[in-house]
Amino acid sequence: MILADYHLHTSFSSDSESPMEDMIKKAISLGLKTICFTEHHDIDYPNNPDDFDFLLDLPSYKENLFTMKEQFKDQIEINYGVELGLMPTTLKKCSDFVKDEPFDFIIGSTHIVDFMDPYDAIYFETYPAGKGLAHYFEDILKNVSSFDDYCVYGHIDYAARYIKDPSFEFHYSDYSDLLDTILKTIIDHGKGIEVNTAGLKYGMNDPNPHHDIIKRYLELGGEIITIGSDGHCPEHMAYDFHKLPDFLSSLGVRYYTIFRNKKPEFIKL
Template sequence: MEIYDCHLHTTYSKDGKSTLDEMCGRALALGMHAITVTDHNEPDTPGFPAYEHIRQSVAAAKRKNEELGGRLQVYAGVELADQFIGGQDPAPYYEMDLDCILGSIHSTKMYSAFFPDHTFGSDLLQSAQKADMDFLKKFVEAYYSELRKTAEKADVDVIAHLTFPLRYINGRANRGLDIAEFYPLIDQVLAAVVKTGKALEVNTSGMATDWKHFMPDEDILKRYYALGGRFVTTGSDAHRAENLGVGIPEAIHMLQKIGFTHGSYFVKRKRFEYQF
């Protein structure tokens, strides 16, 4: 089984814990075919200018790919977040020699409207634990409204971690939010992914935690398939080398069961396929 991990973060991301060398060493040890380095374009904070770190990340990935000489394909990407809700201007990133652009809603600004104490990497969990369920549902509705815009309008290749709010609301705060209540909104996002020819990510980061869920899970992937969606990527969203690739073989088995026969990856922003 060929393993492509198309979503990972290194120390070029503010919350990354492992270097690119450590990530590549782990990928080689696991016998992976390819990784795509997708460091964050946010937050842009004093002492950590995001654009400069992404520029360095892309250059490092290109160098590492040459250094490894085909033993591991290392592609250069970026995770562009919050394009329509006051995030960084994405224009400068399109001038980089990128292989893949992930589109996501990390929603630091949107989260702050709902969770005033939220800071990057902290406090959201505490807020998710404290908030009443009606409040959390309004937040999730706003999330899918913004993600639909990203799927419809953003110049990105992949829609990442579709059910991202559940990582905090259910995975860490254990609130038991029923995502099925939002299927009509999710279907709008999925339809936009299909219409625009983007790929949908199966994010496996939950498999490295006690939560043990994919983002999205099987039921939503079945809905995507029924709508005609066939383009999927797999990504561990690893911020530490030990989490690289976790859950991807299981995700591939799930996708095969649904009917998917190929995975996608991107080189110079052109989609390629490999057989599951």
């Protein structure tokens, strides 16, 4: 069983309305032993119809989390994290944001490319399917080449969730130069990747990333893999975690990782 969910959002993230206490109580009911809240902080997120700014009120978030951590300490371990939305233009600001802050865990993610979120239709109208995914990977490469203040890179093929072209099929070989360089850079910097079950929630055959990306990460020597549901509400916590042990084992994964004080700890599947 997977007993740790390391990608969770509450009402401290612009796109969630869920109170932190509700998420914690759900995690306890699911039998989770460890959770890490990873609220969004996306500097310079573009204007959008929902008027989300994705800027984290860090003092309020921190105060609430540590109050909950103490309140529920005998029932579940609650760790302090953040998901940084990275763009080549905001990396210095992101470093300043996390500097000297005692996070247990930091996810680096790419949500915005050319001031567009692939979640919005305009992205794949501008860059159709395969080209749009390649352009997304190009920005990830820029980020991992210049930024080191993260523990794992989140949902590396996030953009693929939103490709509507029914004829599109992902083949690692189509992006191997880009992806190999991204994965080697992540590994060389001592960082990891995330397996994010929101891909399954969105109807994909795999979690994010695609199984060939996970397999290649292992082939290149990667070892750090965290598990997260990307849950924004209680009912999505630990989403389809029961499917992961067999799925990951089939790829050669033997351990998943949790972080405390930004240090990885390995747990046997």
